[in-house]
Amino acid sequence: MLYERLQELIKKSNKSMNQIERELGYPRNTISSYKRQNPSTKRLDELAEYFNVSVDYLLGRENIQNSDYSDEENELIAAFRMEREDMTPDEQVKFNKAVKDLMKYAKERLNDDSIWKK
Structure with missing residues (x-):
C-alpha cells in the first residue's frame, strides 16, 4: 500500500521520483525500494511531511489526506x-x-x- 500511495502522490506532484529523492536528500532508487521493504520511521515522517499527508495515509490506514482538512x-x-x-x-x-x-x-x-x- 505504501508504494502505491507514494506513486499516486508523486504523480500528483508532477515531479519525477528521482527529483523528489534529490529534494529530500535520499540516495537514488530509495523510494522504489519501498516496493520490497519498509522505510524507517524517520523516512515515513519525512515523506508524509513532504507530501503534506499523514503517515496513516501513506500506510493506507486512512483514506483522507491531511490537505483535505483545515x-x-x-x-x-x-x-x-x-x-x-x-x-x-x-x-x-x-x-x-x-x-x-x-x-x-x-x-x-x-x-x-x-x-x-x-
Whole structure:
C-alpha cells in the first residue's frame, strides 16, 4: 500500500521520483525500494511531511489526506492522537466515547449566546 500511495502522490506532484529523492536528500532508487521493504520511521515522517499527508495515509490506514482538512482540524487531530498515545486499547475506547460526548455537548452550547458574550 505504501508504494502505491507514494506513486499516486508523486504523480500528483508532477515531479519525477528521482527529483523528489534529490529534494529530500535520499540516495537514488530509495523510494522504489519501498516496493520490497519498509522505510524507517524517520523516512515515513519525512515523506508524509513532504507530501503534506499523514503517515496513516501513506500506510493506507486512512483514506483522507491531511490537505483535505483545515489547519484547525489538523491541529485537533494531532492533539487527539497525542492524548491517546500511551493509552491501552480499552482506555482508547473510553476516551473516544468521552470525546464524542464532549463534541455533542459543545454543539448543543453553540446557540447559547450567554456563554459566548464576555
